[in-house]
Amino acid sequence: MMLLLAAASVVAFVLLLYMVSPLISPKPLALPGAHVVVTGGSSGIGKCVAIECYKQGAFITLIARNEDKLLQTKKEIEKYSVNDKQVVLCISVDVSKDYGNVENVLKQAQEKLGPVDMLVNCAGTSVTGKFEDLEMNTFERLMAVNYLGSVYPTRAVIATMKERRMGRIVFVSSQAGQLGLFGYTAYSPTKFALRGLAEALQMEVKPYNIYVTVAYPPDTDTPGFAEESKTKPLETKLISETSSVCQADQVARVIVKDAIQGNFNSSIGSDGYMLALLTSGMSPVTSITEGLQQVVGMGIFRIIGLFYLGSFDSIVRRCMIEREKHPSTTDKTE
Template sequence: MSGRAGWAGRHVLVTGGSSGIGRELVHQLRGAGAVVSVLALDDTDLARLRASAPDVHVRGVDVTDAAAVGSATDELAAAAGPVRSLFTCAGISRPGCVQDLGLGDFRAQMEVNYFGTLHAVRAVLPGMLHSGDATITCISSAAGLLGVFGYAAYGPSKFAVRGLCEVLRQELKPHGVSVTAAYPPDVDTPQLAMETPLQPPELQAISGTIKPLTAQSVATAILRGTESGRSSVFPDVRTRALSRLVGTAPWFVDRALDRTIAKVRRRRPADPRRCPGPANLS
């Protein structure tokens, strides 16, 4: 792609495009002249998007339903042309430790975060393999770079997205399809606001007191990384430094995390959110 000019007239599909990072990507892509389509749950967020952006092609779809994603994608391609760029932003998070979460929590986060990504990729891929100059960008997470206390279900689902992107990059490059994985830290979105009260204190301590990034800044970084064909996008210098540290000195990261967790448990031994809690292994 040739920078922002390359978006003009390009059919771009955004999953989870009615809220958070996805909604901001929709806004910026429209400003760059792209033809934008959105797959998202048929809820109030999607209704607001329909009302505020009538030029956006919208389908209310649960991304965990492979058949529905495929059918909706075919409809959108028939209406606006083959999808040439995909952004997979649909995701959920429910923090908690292994023994505190139900098996349904693990399944739900893997179904939405990983399989929801996979279903969208598989839906657009046939058209991309024939067109060339296509892009796939998937939202993983900083929690997809290293294990984080309290993200027992969320972290593995984002590791899975990371692994998928690494394989896709190798498989699709010979076909002219560029694959990018984005690793945002905490972002000021409705999802973060919803999960914060559920976070155990150890997770809050690891996240620190750093102000979450804005969805606007993260979306801008993701678009720039996609435009330049980068395989990885780290929206801020801290996450980029973390990725390097995890790769070069994992022992140092482990020790730092262990110290933080131990400090929290000494100071707040009676906190009811502290893991482990009552076993919930159903």
């Protein structure tokens, strides 16, 4: 009897999704001629996202703090032009400090290249360390850069997108924004915050044909990742080694594809797929297939996830026991 009820529930869910699918399946965004703004665009994932969009015919506004890096990146991107009309505009500004300044520079960008069709919030930074070892200003700085650094540019373009009844907003979170891990007590909350912002914002702007994407990249081979690795606690390093490091261009291709399609979640690799299903909760779906995968796969992946968590806890306990045996031993990240 219980099995029949469960089967009936699944069938009813499929029918419901079929009925509402026209309401949840967005029309893909055409990138040729579109104006794409990328924050944190001078290196790493941001630079690769800009290159990927430029390859597809978009006009690009790059935003970052370091003007020299921006100009160097501009030259790299321009090598991938598909027509002589494309433009790469560079703006040097800190997107996490002064909203008025961010609003002004984005207004200037829109005056030069037209309304923003897609905003990709890639600006971010990471600091690892045990909770009690981190300076209090680290928590404040990471929240400013990783969270407010996405809020400010988004706020600056959202009104125009609503007027035009079209647009894409991308928030680049992290797998550490789906799962809190040892050493990321300052970083993870800022990436979790982006998910909350994205879910609430998506509900507000969906009637205006604006779609929000949250990307959850794994460890990615970028200058920021290399810098972070220098100070990782041993536990964090050992946990990170349980999964492979992705290339920035691979991550960028997935993010751009998902943003164009209007997918709410963007994940990379098998671990990313599992985490996306496990943490789907009340997040929006953009296809019948996605909804069914979440319903069917969540229980199975929860079992697998418990094994991962057990492995991580084991790593932390072993490191703690080793330190207690050898109190003079300091953390080694080599």
